[in-house]
Amino acid sequence: MSEQSVPNWRENGVRVVSGEHLDLNTPQTPGMTRAAAINNATAGAQKLWAGTVEIHPDAKTGVHHHGALESVIYVVRGRARMR
Numbered sequence: 001m002s003e004q005s006v007p008n009w010r011e012n013g014v015r016v017v018s019g020e021h022l023d024l025n026t027p028q029t030p031g032m033t034r035a036a037a038i039n040n041a042t043a044g045a046q047k048l049w050a051g052t053v054e055i056h057p058d059a060k061t062g063v064h065h066h067g068a069l070e071s072v073i074y075v076v077r078g079r080a081r082m083r
Contacts (some may be wrong), residue, residue: 015043022051031059055080 007013015038022035023042026049036042036051047069055061055078073080 017042026051029061031056032061 017037022037023039024033024035025041026034026036026039028034033054033056034051035053036049038045038048038050040046049069071082073082
């Protein structure tokens with residue numbers, strides 16, 4: 001592969017979304033606050049949602065699913081249970 005045909009991922013393949021650019025205009029659930037970094041509106045994503053979710057103490061989201069998508073939970077503080 002020539003140097004010209006190698007994609008420049010530093011400029012065209014990586015998107016950094018800082019906290020002040022998270023989008024609160026995303027579906028919300030009582031007891032949780034969601035802010036999207038990557039979704040259809042912010043990045044044109046069709047099958048991906050990435051962002052932050054603050055789960056309020058003792059909140060219960062109820063039984064739900066995310067369709068055919070996989071889920072990742074990264075707990076910064078506190079405890080979470082996914083079943």
